[in-house]
Amino acid sequence: MMAEAMTAGRMMADDLPLSVRGLRKKYRRGVVLNNVTFSVRPGDAMALVGPNGAGKSTLIGCVTADRLPDAGSVHICGADPFADAARAAACLGYVPEQPFLYPELSVAELLRFVSAARGLDEAASAAETARLLALLGLAGAEGTLCRELSQGMGRKTAIAAALLHQPRMIVLDEALNGLDRTSAERLVTELDTRRANGAAVLISSHDLDFLARWCTRALHLPATGTWRALDGEDWEAWRRAPTLAG
């Protein structure tokens, strides 16, 4: 009986793009995340809301294996990013707030490297690269060195690199910052298409109106106090008057 329940639980966790259980993270200045538990389902667009220093980037860091949790578990498509990094990486597309791009490579070279490192089919990824570059308004910039890109163009390149392998879990940390309006709208449309196909999005942004308009749920991290999942009626109430106070 117990084995059956465990198997069922395991299957559910495997199906989920992201599952976080009992996450705890402490820095010298104190506990930032305390027993945070939530999951992101296929098709979800989950907002991460909170004031500066509340732990949004720390939470994202724990999900993307850039921060080591003190306790708790993270599973991306059922894979622990610390124990099964390759499987988690195959499922995750992440755009950090300050993305890393090799300054010595051109946009096309960087995306070719990403495609090869992920073991994608060459022809298919070339077509997908071209489509994403056109979508994000980067067509014609393929030969530009990454060190010569503007902030917005660099972010677009990072977004293309993160979406190239059709990830099931997309994590965006302030990823819409610096994007022109047209590109941002096209990106949102692209994300909607991917969500319709089963992908999920976890997004951190200070643009509360956008989050209220676009997301389906939220996780609120206050500056002090306990985190709160905004779901159902709580979410509807929040989106009518979005606020950092939760």
Added chain:
Amino acid sequence: MKLLLLLELRRLSDAFRHPRPAAWLGVVLPVALAVGALWAAGASARPDVSTGDGVILLGLLVAGPVSIQAYPILFRPTDDAFLRRLGIHPNAVFGVRALRLLALALALAIGVMIPYAATRQPLVAPLSIVLAAGVAGWAASLWAHAHAAASTVSGKRPSLALKSLGPDPELVAAGSLVFAPIWPVIAGAVAARFAGDVVWTMPLRLALVLALSAAMLPFAARSFARALPRFAPRAGEMAYAPPPNATGGELVVGRGIASVLPRAAQAVRARDAVVIGRRYRWAARLAWPVAIVGALAVLRAGGSPGVRTFVTLACGATLAAQAAAIVALGRSERGRTRWTDRVLGLEPLDRLVGRWAAAFGLALIVAVPLALGWWIVGDGDTAWVWLAAAAVTSTVATGASLAAAGR
């Protein structure tokens, strides 16, 4: 691995594919100066390989820097998180970083051979010694640091030796890393001594050192693969420096001799001195002990050529390290804080003079005690060379720093 090597080649060839004066200046100039200094130093920078002490010193000269650089090369490259997110296997990552460290070891080996070539000494014996020390230090560095990283995140209770580091639990948790650089230094010294006997067995001894070093690599790779997923994020957190609490000096504009500078240059000097003091605190921390020990050594045994060689090398290395901090300051400004100087309307000359004054002030920590020591032991004719060396390294470092900062 092949893909990462191609990426490495592509990145390394950038300076040739897109030549920029700043990039060339930042790389070629320090290298040319270092080679020139070693060539000019000749006999005084060349340990005597006919003695055991000389052989060990030669080994330490190669193994020491390799040991110190192993941690940043293995665990702190800028693309570390990016590569992990791409799901690249840790063995491939380890392979590329091990090759980077080997390249450093070989470059150091070539560097310490320059004085022998300059003085037309037989090269076979010192070459065997530096190769043995370099490769042994390299392999031991890889193993020791990977093993230490793995034990840092193993969750095991810290040993008594680690607990003796102090009451800070984070320092105790990272204690294995504190001791990790010791083993490669010992390995380098032992390998140098073992391979250093000038007899017909030298090639065999060198081959044995190389074989033993190669045998360590699978263990190092295994530890690295075990450590990387959990240690890499920890390494990022350990690199975090808490906000300075009035350490590294406060920003005071126009103090002391600097008050003769133009006001804008005074501001640049004060800002740069504080930033270097806080961000590259090691540059100042390194200088004081070297200056004090160096001056005392000269005062007590300044007549001995061996002591003078040692002091010259130690202080030269310290000046070079300080110059590296100045250049690093410029690199950190590229695309970031450099804009503030532009917005404030600071002229290039103000930046040059201000940064040079900050760099020269840092270098004087080493140069003044040494010059005084040299002068007191009766070598007043050459004491000024230390001040000149401080001025020259400051000038070169400032030029490279501003070039690295870009427009």
